[in-house]
Structure formats: C-alpha cells, structure tokens
Amino acid sequence: MNFDLSDEQEMVRETFARFFDETSTPQAIREAEAGDAVDRTLWRGLGELGAFSLRVPAEAGGLGLGTFDAAVVMEEAGRTLAPGPLAETILAARLIAMLGGDAHAQMLERVVTGETVASLAFHDIAERPVQFVAAGAAAELVVARRGSEILLLSNSGGTDKAEPNLASLALAELDLASLEARVIGSDAAATELFAATVEEWKLLIAAALAGLGRQALKLAAAYASEREQFGQPIGQFQGISHPLADCLCEVDGGRLLVWKAVRDIADGNPDAGANVSLAAWWNAGAASRAASQALQTFGGYGLTTEYDIYLHTLRAKAWPLVWGDPERWLEEAGRRFYGGERVSLPNVGQVSVDFDIGEEARAVMAEIDAFMAANVTPEMRERFHYSWEGFIPELHKKLAEANLLFVGIPELGGRKVGPYATSAARGAFEKHGYNNPAASVAEMVGLTIARAGSAELKEEVLSKIMAGDAIASLGYSEPGSGSDVFAAKTKATPDGNGWRIDGTKMFTSGADITDYVLMLTRTDPDVPKHKGLTMFIVPMSADGVTVQPVYTFQDERTNITFYDNVKVPDSWRLGEVNGGVRTMSVALELEHAGSFAGPMEFTVEAAEALARKIKAPGRGKLIDEPRARARLARAWANVEVSLLLEYRALWAAAEKKPNLAYGPMAKMFSSEKFLEDARDLLELTAPLSLTKRKGAAALVNQSYRHAHGTRIYGGTSEVHRSMIAERALGMPRTRA
Structure with missing residues (x-):
C-alpha cells in the first residue's frame, strides 16, 4: 500500500507548484479576466516546462508520462486557479500526436510550446454541432468528434466570441460545424481514443477541483484563526470549524477517488469506468461545497472582490459545468455499475499509488475464511450480531486456540503479522458477520495489562x-x-x-x-x-x-x-x-482509525439485492430505473471514500507518517455517510425494507438503526470534527 508520490512525481509537483505560485497570482488571474481569460505569459511558461507534453508519447517527442503525473500537475493548477484550458490542451496535444502523424507535427509543436491554445469539444458534433467549448474564445484549435471521424478544427478565437459568464472564463458557444476541419482519424480505434480522452479529462478536472477545494479550506482556516469576534478567534467556534472539517473529508476523499480510478484503470478493474464517473461527480460537488463554505467563513468580506475566496467559489462551480450537469455523471456511474454500460478508457501508464493490502493480508483472510467454514455452525451464525449480543464464548475460545484471536499483537500471544494483515483480519470477521466487540475490547484491556499491570x-x-x-x-x-x-x-x-x-x-x-x-x-x-x-x-x-x-x-x-x-x-x-x-x-494505541466501510458496503449490496427483487411501476425491476442506479452508485461512492480514508490512516500509522487526523477523518466521515445512505436506501427499497424478513431486508432495516450509533461510538462526530479542524487545518482548539 502506498499513498506517497514517487520521487520523480514529487519533483514534478514541486516544479509546477513554484511556477504556479509565481505566475498564477490573484493579480494575474484578475488581469487575465480582463482580457481573453488566458494568461499568455503563463501559457508559454507552461510550454517551456513541458506541461503540454506530459501525455504526448515519447516516440512523438513528448514526455510520455502517465495520467497520474498529469493529475499531480492539475492539482497544483487547481490550487492556484491557473487560468486557461490546461487539461483540455494537455489532452488535445495527446490526440494530435497519436492521430495527426507527421502531417500535423508543426501544429503539435505550436501546441506543446504554448504558442497555441487548444481545447476539446466533449460532445459529438454530428449530434450537437453548436456547443460550449472550454476557452472557446481563446482556443485556436479544437479537437472534436463527428460520428466516426476525429477532427482538428481551426478556430479564429478572439474575445469577440466570448460572452459574460459565471467565472469570467474564456467560455464560448461555437458553431463547430462551420469551422475549417481536418480529419485526423476515421476508424474505430480513433473514436475509442477520443472517448477515452474524454474519460481522462474527467479525471484531470477532478484532480484540479480537489486542489482548488483544499486551498479554499486552507484560506478559510487561516482567516478563522486570525479573525477575532467576541474576544476570541472565530475558528474556536464549532459552528465555523466543524463545517470546514466536513468539507475537508469530502475534498480529500475526492482526491483519493481520482487516484483510485487511475489505479483501477491500470489494474484492469471492471468497475474502473464507473469509478471515473464517480470521481468526476464527487469532486464537482465537493469542491463547490468547500469553496462556498470557505466563503461563508469570511462572512461579508467573502462577497467582495477584494478577497480572493470568491475566485475559488466561482471556478469550483464553473470548471466542470462546461461539460454539462455533473449529476449526469452519477447517472452514468449507475449505468456502468448496474446496467452493464461499457466505455473506452485511457492508457494511464505507470501509477505509483497502490491500495493493495498485500499477500500476507490475503493469506490471513483466507485462513479466517477456512476457520469460519470449519467451526461456525448454523446455530452460531444465527446469533451473529455487530454488537456484544453476537458474542459466542465457544467460538471465542476456538479462535484463541487457532491463534486468530489477537492477530498482530505478539504481546498477547498473537502471531506477528504486519498492520495491513491485522486490519484485514478484522475485515474478514466483519464479512462473516462476526463483528462483535468482545475480542477487540479484550485486546485493548489485555495490552494495557501487559504494559502497565502488576505480575499478579x-x-x-x-x-x-x-x-x-x-x-x-x-x-x-x-x-x-x-x-x-x-x-x-x-x-x-x-x-x-x-x-x-x-x-x-x-x-x-x-x-x-x-x-x-x-x-x-x-x-x-x-x-x-x-x-x-x-x-x-x-x-x-x-x-x-x-x-x-x-x-x-x-x-x-x-x-x-x-x-x-x-x-x-x-x-x-x-x-x-x-x-x-x-x-x-x-x-x-489500538485505535486503528477504522471506518464503517464494511457495514456500509454490506448495506449497499443488500439494497441492490432488494432492488433486483422489487417490481418497478410498469415493467421491470427497481434496479432498471435510472434513479435507483444513481442512488446505489452514490452510496457506493461513500463506501469507496470511507475505505480510502481508512486505508490512508492505516498506511500513515504503518509508515510512521505525521498524524494529520487521518483516523478521525475516516471514522467521522464514514459514520455520517453510513447514516445518510442507510436512510436513503431504506427509502429506496420501501416498503419491503420496513420488514425484518431474513436476508437483505433485515440487513437494510438493521443498518438504519445501527448507523445512528456509529456517530456516537468511540467519540461523537462532533469530537472528531474538532480534532480534524485542529490537526488537519491548523485551527484553534475548539474543545475546553
């Protein structure tokens, strides 16, 4: 498991971070808005640094780096609100390089050096000849699809085509069918490459939004730490700090969703396409909410153009909307998860981050599976419960005899395995429904006695x-x-x-x-x-x-x-x-920063099972309805983020990384989303979910009741929000 950038990626990140800090200043952004919204000095500088060559294959003269490397750059661009269609130009350059050949080498050279601004038309112009294009008022080239053809369109550009818009971008609605067109691809491979490029754009814009959202929260936290009201910094008020903590969990979760989607593509995960849609949808909402909450922290000053926070608020909303309604990405994820919709995905190249739990963890899980199959009777399974009510003394004893009771705690006689295997063991028991706390509390008490108890x-x-x-x-x-x-x-x-x-x-x-x-x-x-x-x-x-x-x-x-x-x-x-x-x-020390991702996952699976059983109005089943698929996909996104936050906390502890409230973030976020989704899935599958019929209905029913307690167990969500605000955002202490 790895959540660190590679040394090369860290060098790339630092290089572009310095460049953006120096050139994409608030003053420069305001000056660009007064022109065509593209800072030409910044654009040429990006060309010199190789930004537009990132995804151009090495054989075509580019850097040949992967999607993850481009996402690292886009996150820094988002953090600094870099003006111009950076993601679109990076990907347009890749398409020209891969499809244009020698005939368009000169044009490619102009794009990668920053002399020419390029953009993408996201929708088939055979169906939508007139459409909005990111930086369409400044882009001299637009790559578009027309049926089975991929076109390179020449656009005169110019501010006369721009119109006032939400974030003062170079947005323009272009009649693409009227532009001079050159066909650079006309086969299935070309159209698949273009479709994959649009999917990659979703990931890159999502990465930029994650950078924007986190920077907005950072500005708000700094302001709240300095601004005093009633004789104390306003950051000490939980009404200020707690909403920012909530937003931070969403923004960090969105960043990790992008990483996970890229990793899934590299690994050939069949759910990779759905996860791309989820990452785009999630970050569009998370960044917008974070920026708006940050502006709220500034109060009336946030509404003025003298403070920079309004720039984040407008761009957080405007950047993804050039594609259209982000809710359609959630519907798209639903079709991909539950409707069998397939999509072309990019070749993402090398990916350094890794969410694999490892062979040792898988071996422990397999051993637990075998143990449970051999030792759990149907009568025992009937008694399983997530609480103390599920404790079965004879099974507890057998686990001790099999050396599976205190996995990862040699001081208690347990086997010496790593932290990932230790966490995986808990997850294995949870999947079997035997998630009672007797063993974990015994572990906690036993370790305390081992380290602080008398010989007696x-x-x-x-x-x-x-x-x-x-x-x-x-x-x-x-x-x-x-x-x-x-x-x-x-x-x-x-x-x-x-x-x-x-x-x-x-x-x-x-x-x-x-x-x-x-x-x-x-x-x-x-x-x-x-x-x-x-x-x-x-x-x-x-x-x-x-x-x-x-x-x-x-x-x-x-x-x-x-x-x-x-x-x-x-x-x-x-x-x-x-x-x-x-x-x-x-x-x-035994607080492993666990989340409630397991119970959340089981709830989504149970709701899906009910949706496949419940008859929809008219013909078909509930699972066939777009609204049902979208709601299941939304719940699945919360599962993914909860698990990723848990993995990050586990990894940080294992690798002795700084404690930035990763554990509280995993616990608080997952417990809040567990209740939110349990409530929604109970409604989705009603009235069957009102019953306690054995199986999926009983589980959805129980999850709604169980979820209320998770916001209280191990410290309330309010306590954890304070910890997140203090440790992760550097805000004043909000607890007496």
Missing part, C-alpha cells in the same frame, strides 16, 4: 484473556460526562493495602457477560481533572458491583453499572496513581 494481574487476568477464557468491558463513560471521560467522578479511595471504588458508569456495554471491567477512576479531586485519574481492573463478580440493563432500538443491550464500596487490591491498579491518562494512551 498478568498471572490472574491476562493469562485468561490470552487463552480466550475471559473478556472485559470498558468503564469510562459516566452519566454526566458523556464523551468527556476525563470528567470522571467515580472515586477510588485508599483503603488499607488496596482501594475502595464508589460511583456509576454508563454505557458499560458487555458488563452483563464480561469477567472484568477496565475502570477509570478519580483519585485526586484537587488537581486539574485530567491529572487526578487512575485506572484499575475490577472483577465484575466483586461484592458491591451491580449491572442494570439499558436496551437500545438497535437490537443490542448496553448497561449502567454501579460500584458501592467495591474493594480491589493495589496490585490490580494499572500504572501510577494519578497517571490514568498515560495508562489510557496504551489502549489508545
């Missing part, structure tokens, strides 16, 4: 956890503290050679079936709240422990637990007295 605890408790003979629950939350675990009031008071614990814990899930609880207590009320905490292991069988059930609408049980004069020896303390925060950090 290791002998009496840890040995049982490692053998699969005992499990534990977490005693963190309290009725009045919610996510603020450091506000714990449950007291631990010295009592002879031990401690007396008194208090109440809320949401002690699993307490009715666990043997121990990992308890956070207050041992010093006279110091700042995070300094007066100590952790203990408390036996659930101890005198004074009472467990009271609390039932949820998600078909699961949690508990409120009471501790009245509960005695524990000092040897059952974890870490130093008043050192509870440090001890908790051991457990927090």
Whole structure:
C-alpha cells in the first residue's frame, strides 16, 4: 500500500507548484479576466516546462508520462486557479500526436510550446454541432468528434466570441460545424481514443477541483484563526470549524477517488469506468461545497472582490459545468455499475499509488475464511450480531486456540503479522458477520495489562484473556460526562493495602457477560481533572458491583453499572496513581482509525439485492430505473471514500507518517455517510425494507438503526470534527 508520490512525481509537483505560485497570482488571474481569460505569459511558461507534453508519447517527442503525473500537475493548477484550458490542451496535444502523424507535427509543436491554445469539444458534433467549448474564445484549435471521424478544427478565437459568464472564463458557444476541419482519424480505434480522452479529462478536472477545494479550506482556516469576534478567534467556534472539517473529508476523499480510478484503470478493474464517473461527480460537488463554505467563513468580506475566496467559489462551480450537469455523471456511474454500460478508457501508464493490502493480508483472510467454514455452525451464525449480543464464548475460545484471536499483537500471544494483515483480519470477521466487540475490547484491556499491570494481574487476568477464557468491558463513560471521560467522578479511595471504588458508569456495554471491567477512576479531586485519574481492573463478580440493563432500538443491550464500596487490591491498579491518562494512551494505541466501510458496503449490496427483487411501476425491476442506479452508485461512492480514508490512516500509522487526523477523518466521515445512505436506501427499497424478513431486508432495516450509533461510538462526530479542524487545518482548539 502506498499513498506517497514517487520521487520523480514529487519533483514534478514541486516544479509546477513554484511556477504556479509565481505566475498564477490573484493579480494575474484578475488581469487575465480582463482580457481573453488566458494568461499568455503563463501559457508559454507552461510550454517551456513541458506541461503540454506530459501525455504526448515519447516516440512523438513528448514526455510520455502517465495520467497520474498529469493529475499531480492539475492539482497544483487547481490550487492556484491557473487560468486557461490546461487539461483540455494537455489532452488535445495527446490526440494530435497519436492521430495527426507527421502531417500535423508543426501544429503539435505550436501546441506543446504554448504558442497555441487548444481545447476539446466533449460532445459529438454530428449530434450537437453548436456547443460550449472550454476557452472557446481563446482556443485556436479544437479537437472534436463527428460520428466516426476525429477532427482538428481551426478556430479564429478572439474575445469577440466570448460572452459574460459565471467565472469570467474564456467560455464560448461555437458553431463547430462551420469551422475549417481536418480529419485526423476515421476508424474505430480513433473514436475509442477520443472517448477515452474524454474519460481522462474527467479525471484531470477532478484532480484540479480537489486542489482548488483544499486551498479554499486552507484560506478559510487561516482567516478563522486570525479573525477575532467576541474576544476570541472565530475558528474556536464549532459552528465555523466543524463545517470546514466536513468539507475537508469530502475534498480529500475526492482526491483519493481520482487516484483510485487511475489505479483501477491500470489494474484492469471492471468497475474502473464507473469509478471515473464517480470521481468526476464527487469532486464537482465537493469542491463547490468547500469553496462556498470557505466563503461563508469570511462572512461579508467573502462577497467582495477584494478577497480572493470568491475566485475559488466561482471556478469550483464553473470548471466542470462546461461539460454539462455533473449529476449526469452519477447517472452514468449507475449505468456502468448496474446496467452493464461499457466505455473506452485511457492508457494511464505507470501509477505509483497502490491500495493493495498485500499477500500476507490475503493469506490471513483466507485462513479466517477456512476457520469460519470449519467451526461456525448454523446455530452460531444465527446469533451473529455487530454488537456484544453476537458474542459466542465457544467460538471465542476456538479462535484463541487457532491463534486468530489477537492477530498482530505478539504481546498477547498473537502471531506477528504486519498492520495491513491485522486490519484485514478484522475485515474478514466483519464479512462473516462476526463483528462483535468482545475480542477487540479484550485486546485493548489485555495490552494495557501487559504494559502497565502488576505480575499478579498478568498471572490472574491476562493469562485468561490470552487463552480466550475471559473478556472485559470498558468503564469510562459516566452519566454526566458523556464523551468527556476525563470528567470522571467515580472515586477510588485508599483503603488499607488496596482501594475502595464508589460511583456509576454508563454505557458499560458487555458488563452483563464480561469477567472484568477496565475502570477509570478519580483519585485526586484537587488537581486539574485530567491529572487526578487512575485506572484499575475490577472483577465484575466483586461484592458491591451491580449491572442494570439499558436496551437500545438497535437490537443490542448496553448497561449502567454501579460500584458501592467495591474493594480491589493495589496490585490490580494499572500504572501510577494519578497517571490514568498515560495508562489510557496504551489502549489508545489500538485505535486503528477504522471506518464503517464494511457495514456500509454490506448495506449497499443488500439494497441492490432488494432492488433486483422489487417490481418497478410498469415493467421491470427497481434496479432498471435510472434513479435507483444513481442512488446505489452514490452510496457506493461513500463506501469507496470511507475505505480510502481508512486505508490512508492505516498506511500513515504503518509508515510512521505525521498524524494529520487521518483516523478521525475516516471514522467521522464514514459514520455520517453510513447514516445518510442507510436512510436513503431504506427509502429506496420501501416498503419491503420496513420488514425484518431474513436476508437483505433485515440487513437494510438493521443498518438504519445501527448507523445512528456509529456517530456516537468511540467519540461523537462532533469530537472528531474538532480534532480534524485542529490537526488537519491548523485551527484553534475548539474543545475546553
């Protein structure tokens, strides 16, 4: 797995970043708007740097680089709002080089050196002879398709053909049928190449939009960190920071969707064409929302032309719309996913990023599959559930005996495998529906004992956890503290050679079936709240422990637990007295930045199964309707982004990359989208989805209820939004 650019790509990125920073300045952009919206100095400079040769094959005198390399350049162009049809000219040059031959070598030379601006006509001019063309008022050449022919059209250009438009671009509606035309290709291979080029344009414009969106958020975050209101930076207000955090997840997710689509094309993934459509659709929306939210951060100043943020807001909307309505890309993805529509795709060349989990991970998954096939009975499978309700003691024990209980944790007797295999193991159990938290909490508690527990605890408790003979629950939350675990009031008071614990814990899930609880207590009320905490292991069988059930609408049980004069020896303390925060950090190492991509994927698959079963009005099934396909495709896009954000967090941890809130982004985004999609797919497949009929209907039904809890588990979405704003956007701390 790799999310890094190669050394060569990083060099290309830095080169173009410097160039754009120097030439595509806000002042230069405004000056270009006053002319034909193409900065000729910038254009010639791009030619000198080889921008227009990027995708021209080496045998035709170009650089012969891949689509991913061009996307890297386009992201920097988007970040700096570089004026002019950069993506269109890059791809027009490629078409002229591959189809034009020696007869058009001089024309190609003028394009790649930046002397001539070129563009693309996206739609067949046999059907649409008059159409809008990106930079049509400035482009001297336009490559177009007319039926089975690929044409090189000569356009006089000139600002007289431009008309006022949303972002003051060189947009023009051209009568392409009236222009001087030269046929440069007239066979199936040529038309397929042109169709593939339009698909590549979607990826390049999506990359530019990702760069634009992130820069808009960066400007907003900087402004919010400096602008004061009511005596403090406005960035401290969650109403300012949290929407920006949401937008950042969408923008980063869009960038990764572009990368994934390019990788899929290179790998021959049958869903590659659909993912190209999703990447274009996603980034068109994400960039527009991010830029508008950024402008909102500036308040009234954002509406003025003295601030630059309006430039991002207008271009974020205008750039993709030259093709048409981006919602049609979502419909297109639906046809490609569920209607069997096929499309020509570009030869993308070498791709450095990689989302493969590796052979070790696949081997572990295969072993788990075999284990489950050999050991899970139909009766067990009936009991499977995502919550503590799905815990099966005999299966838990067998997993321990097979050394599959603590995969990747040698300290607990587990096998030594890498982080990708460890994550894949969790995903394998999840695919089988055995995603109960008993094992993960036992892992967390066991590791804490292994690193911070006494010899007595290791002998009496840890040995049982490692053998699969005992499990534990977490005693963190309290009725009045919610996510603020450091506000714990449950007291631990010295009592002879031990401690007396008194208090109440809320949401002690699993307490009715666990043997121990990992308890956070207050041992010093006279110091700042995070300094007066100590952790203990408390036996659930101890005198004074009472467990009271609390039932949820998600078909699961949690508990409120009471501790009245509960005695524990000092040897059952974890870490130093008043050192509870440090001890908790051991457990927090096991936060693998997971997402809810698995449950989301299962929900989409279940909804698809129902859509293939439900009869549509008139003839056919629900899956045949464009609206149903589009909604399923939209949900699938959220699955893809959730998984990519999770992979990025996993990779960053494995490769010791800086922590830029990648984990919180994966968790928060996926939980929010899980609920959004569960709600929509429940509606799409209603009224069948209202039932709890075994199979797909029951799963869609359960997912809607399950999704509500995911926004709360492990810290609420609001807590994670604050972490994202602070760590990833550099905004002031929004939590007390």
